[in-house]
Amino acid sequence: MNLLIVDDDLHVIEGIERNLDWERLHIDQAFQALGVPAAKKVLSSNPIDVMICDIEMPQETGLDLLEWIREEGFPIQAIFLTSYAKFEYAQRAIKLESLEYILKPVDYGQLEKAVVLAVERSLKSRQNEAFKESSRYWEQNRQNVVEYFWTGVLAREASSDEEELNCKIEECGLDYIRGKVFLPIVIQMVRDVAESYAGLADAVDALCTNCLEDNTDDGVEAYEFHAKISDHMYFLMLRARMNSDPDVLRRDVERFMAFFMEGMGKAELNVLCGVGMWSTANLVYEDVSCIYTMMYESPRNKKKVLYLQEYEPVSMMYEVPDLKNWWDMMKYGQTGELKEAVERYLDILAGQQKLSSRNLQQLGLDLTQMVYSWLGSMNIYAHMLFDNEENNKIYGRAALSSHNMMQYLEYLLSKAMEYKDVVERPPYDCRYDQGLYGPPFSGKLIAG
Numbered sequence: 074m075n076l077l078i079v080d081d082d083l084h085v086i087e088g089i090e091r092n093l094d095w096e097r098l099h100i101d102q103a104f105q106a107l108g109v110p111a112a113k114k115v116l117s118s119n120p121i122d123v124m125i126c127d128i129e130m131p132q133e134t135g136l137d138l139l140e141w142i143r144e145e146g147f148p149i150q151a152i153f154l155t156s157y158a159k160f161e162y163a164q165r166a167i168k169l170e171s172l173e174y175i176l177k178p179v180d181y182g183q184l185e186k187a188v189v190l191a192v193e194r195s196l197k198s199r200q201n202e203a204f205k206e207s208s209r210y211w212e213q214n215r216q217n218v219v220e221y222f223w224t225g226v227l228a229r230e231a232s233s234d235e236e237e238l239n240c241k242i243e244e245c246g247l248d249y250i251r252g253k254v255f256l257p258i259v260i261q262m263v264r265d266v267a268e269s270y271a272g273l274a275d276a277v278d279a280l281c282t283n284c285l286e287d288n289t290d291d292g293v294e295a296y297e298f299h300a301k302i303s304d305h306m307y308f309l310m311l312r313a314r315m316n317s318d319p320d321v322l323r324r325d326v327e328r329f330m331a332f333f334m335e336g337m338g339k340a341e342l343n344v345l346c347g348v349g350m351w352s353t354a355n356l357v358y359e360d361v362s363c364i365y366t367m368m369y370e371s372p373r374n375k376k377k378v379l380y381l382q383e384y385e386p387v388s389m390m391y392e393v394p395d396l397k398n399w400w401d402m403m404k405y406g407q408t409g410e411l412k413e414a415v416e417r418y419l420d421i422l423a424g425q426q427k428l429s430s431r432n433l434q435q436l437g438l439d440l441t442q443m444v445y446s447w448l449g450s451m452n453i454y455a456h457m458l459f460d461n462e463e464n465n466k467i468y469g470r471a472a473l474s475s476h477n478m479m480q481y482l483e484y485l486l487s488k489a490m491e492y493k494d495v496v497e498r499p500p501y502d503c504r505y506d507q508g509l510y511g512p513p514f515s516g517k518l519i520a521g
Contacts, residue, residue, distance in 0.1 A: 077104045079112040079126040092181040098188050109133035122195040128155040139169045150191035223298045238355045257349040259364045260307040263474045280336040292325035330378050346378045373428040389427045391435045394418045403447050408486050419475040434472040444485045458488045
């Protein structure tokens with residue numbers, strides 16, 4: 074704590090310095106200033122917490138000085154001394170938020186009590202400012218802390234054991250989690266629209282905020298967390314109070330999903346959503362695992378929102394297509410007929426409600442094996458064509474929909490046929506087109 078004594082009488086300043094016990098008052102340094110101009114210099118170059126100031130001084134009064142202090146924003150507790158008990162002095166001092174108003178000659182006991190109160194208020198003001206700063210910092214970084222916590226939960230870094238999870242909650246300062254239940258929602262991009270991924274996070278944020286802002290206390294409170302999981306997967310989680318009315322929660326979730334899917338449609342984002350069940354934080358991981366299974370095994374039909382609570386596993390045995398016939402089509406270069414045959418097969422599966430991500434993945438493996446086998450029959454190594462990031466990305470999306478599977482088949486065939494054409498050219502052209510032997514030789518051959 075630093076204190077400033079301002080008076081135009083040096084004897085008054087020295088009397089105050091002699092008669093107050095600064096150490097007991099927790100004052101580290103007592104500055105002095107003869108008049109307002111000198112006081113402004115001290116205030117501009119030193120952090121001052123408490124000021125004892127005379128009111129009547131030449132040029133400018135102590136009240137003028139405090140008005141300047143307030144304009145500059147200095148957090149100072151002011152104690153005024155005056156020889157005159159004027160109402161207008163007291164009125165202005167109160168308006169400028171001064172702490173005390175003491176008549177001269179100075180009663181040092183009264184002044185000491187005023188300084189004690191000023192120090193207490195200054196400390197409280199510091200604490201309030203620190204709290205405000207901490208609150209600002211917390212609000213700026215809260216989402217990062219929340220994301221850190223839930224990312225750990227989803228990655229199984231935070232155990233489902235309640236005691237261990239409570240330690241994690243305490244570590245992150247997220248005590249509110251203990252009194253809440255959470256609803257995980259997995260959003261899957263069904264089709265590859267590259268430019269859509271960039272705007273998905275903003276679309277999710279805007280839709281969630283707009284949809285939930287009018288909710289009642291008995292239903293869904295807010296969305297807790299959302300994050301990108303992979304190139305085609307997004308995660309969203311809603312939050313509600315524990316012991317909320319189940320009927321109100323169900324109504325809110327259905328309304329939210331309808332609003333959300335409408336927004337996705339307007340943004341031209343083709344998505345499939347898997348909605349989990351309300352549970353405490355320690356059960357979220359298991360719930361999300363069940364959502365993944367549901368989305369992997371459910372039929373790919375017009376239904377865009379799948380609810381885990383309504384999910385009943387359906388046995389969809391994979392029916393192996395006529396791969397021998399498809400292989401012959403490849404052999405004779407009938408790629409158009411092959412693509413039509415695969416598309417018909419997918420339509421039949423969809424009509425029989427047997428088109429799931431599981432069956433699409435199995436079909437993808439069979440198509441890959443077929444193309445690789447055909448390449449092998451011509452002594453072409455598959456890794457030369459498909460061991461790259463582009464192939465991994467396209468294959469990774471193939472099981473999401475029939476559309477994506479046809480994209481993957483198109484990619485396989487175009488690469489394979491393109492390389493087949495190169496291999497079947499005369500050896501001379503093949504070497505130069507691949508850049509294996511440099512430019513054609515144009516000089517004379519010299520024996521030896």
